[in-house]
Amino acid sequence: MRTETRAIGNVLVVRLSGELDLGTAPEFRAKLEEELDAKPDITRIFLVLRDVTFIDSSGLGAILGRYRRLRAHGGGLFAIAPSPQVRKVFDLSGLTSIIPVYETEDEAWARASGV
Amino acid sequence: MSATNHVTLEFPAIAQNVEFARVAVACFASQIDSFTMEEIDDIKLIVSEAVSNVVLHGYDSPGGLVRVHAVIEGNVLTITVEDTGRGIADVEQARQPAFTTSPDRMGMGFTIMEALSDDLDVSSRPGAGVRVIMKKAPRMAGSEEHERRS
Numbered sequence: 695m696r697t698e699t700r701a702i703g704n705v706l707v708v709r710l711s712g713e714l715d716l717g718t719a720p721e722f723r724a725k726l727e728e729e730l731d732a733k734p735d736i737t738r739i740f741l742v743l744r745d746v747t748f749i750d751s752s753g754l755g756a757i758l759g760r761y762r763r764l765r766a767h768g769g770g771l772f773a774i775a776p777s778p779q780v781r782k783v784f785d786l787s788g789l790t791s792i793i794p795v796y797e798t799e800d801e802a803w804a805r806a807s808g809v
Numbered sequence: 810m811s812a813t814n815h816v817t818l819e820f821p822a823i824a825q826n827v828e829f830a831r832v833a834v835a836c837f838a839s840q841i842d843s844f845t846m847e848e849i850d851d852i853k854l855i856v857s858e859a860v861s862n863v864v865l866h867g868y869d870s871p872g873g874l875v876r877v878h879a880v881i882e883g884n885v886l887t888i889t890v891e892d893t894g895r896g897i898a899d900v901e902q903a904r905q906p907a908f909t910t911s912p913d914r915m916g917m918g919f920t921i922m923e924a925l926s927d928d929l930d931v932s933s934r935p936g937a938g939v940r941v942i943m944k945k946a947p948r949m950a951g952s953e954e955h956e957r958r959s
C-alpha cells in the first residue's frame with residue numbers, strides 16, 4: 695500500500711494505492727493522523743481511491759475513524775473514484791450513507807470544497 | 810466440472826497472514842473456471858473478513874493459530890476458517906450488522922460474509938474457538954453469456 699498526501703488550502707488530498715486491510719490499515723491511520731496533527735488548518739480530506747485494488751472492513755474502519763475526527767470539528771472526508779470492488783464494500787457496509795462518494799476529483803472540488 | 814480437490818492452510822494469527830490467506834484461497838478457487846472475476850474478489854473479501862476476525866478477536870495471548878480449509882466439490886467451494894481461541898458467547902448477536910466489541914471498528918465483517926457467500930454458518934463454544942463455514946458457487950455456471958475469466 696502507498697499513501698501520498700498533498701495539502702491544498704484546508705483540503706488534504708490523499709492518494710491511496712494497493713490493498714487496505716488489517717496489515718496495512720495501521721500505516722494508513724498513522725500517516726493521516728500525523729498529517730492532521732501537523733496541519734491543524736486541514737478541515738477536509740479528499741480520499742482518492744482510484745488505485746485501491748482491495749479493501750475490507752479493516753480498511754473501512756480506518757477510513758471511518760479519520761472521517762469521525764474531521765466531523766468532530768465540523769469538517770469532512772470525501773471518497774473519490776472508488777473501483778467497483780471498493781464501491782461494493784462501501785455499499786454493503788453502509789459507509790456510502792455516511793461518507794459522500796464522488797466519481798472525480800473535479801466533482802469533489804466543485805461540490806465539497808466549501809463545506 | 811465434477812472434480813474434487815481440497816487444501817488446508819495453518820498459520821499464526823497475525824496481520825501479515827491475512828493477505829496470504831485470501832490470495833491463496835482465491836487462487837485455489839479459480840480452479841472452478843466459471844467463477845467470474847467479481848466472484849473471485851468476493852471470495853478474497855470473505856476470507857479476509859474471517860481470518861481478520863481471528864487475528865483481531867480470536868486469542869487473548871500471542872501464538873494462536875488459524876486453520877483454513879477449502880474444498881471444491883463439483884462447482885461448489887466450501888471454505889472453513891477455524892481457531893481455538895476464546896470463542897463467541899452469543900453468535901446470533903455477533904452476526905448482527907454493526908455489532909462489534911471493538912469501538913473503532915464497524916462491526917460489518919459477518920454482514921459482509923453473509924452477503925457475499927451463498928451460505929454462512931458460524932459456530933462457537935466459548936473458550937474453545939470459532940468455526941466459520943462459507944459456501945460459494947458460480948452464479949451463472951454453464952451460461953453461454955457468462956463472462957468468463959479466460
Ligand SMILES: Nc1ncnc2c1ncn2[C@@H]1O[C@H](COP(=O)(O)OP(=O)(O)OP(=O)(O)O)[C@@H](O)[C@H]1O
Binds near residue numbers: 755892904916920
Ligand atoms: N474468531 C473470533 N473469535 C472471537 N470473537 C469473534 C471472532 N470473530 C468475531 N468475533 C466477535 O464477533 C464480533 C463481530 O464480528 P464482525 O466481524 O462482524 O465485526 P468486527 O470484527 O468487530 O468489525 P469489522 O469486521 O467491521 O472490522 C466481533 O466484534 C467479536 O466480538
Ligand SMILES: [Mg+2]
Binds near residue numbers: 862
Ligand atoms: Mg470483523
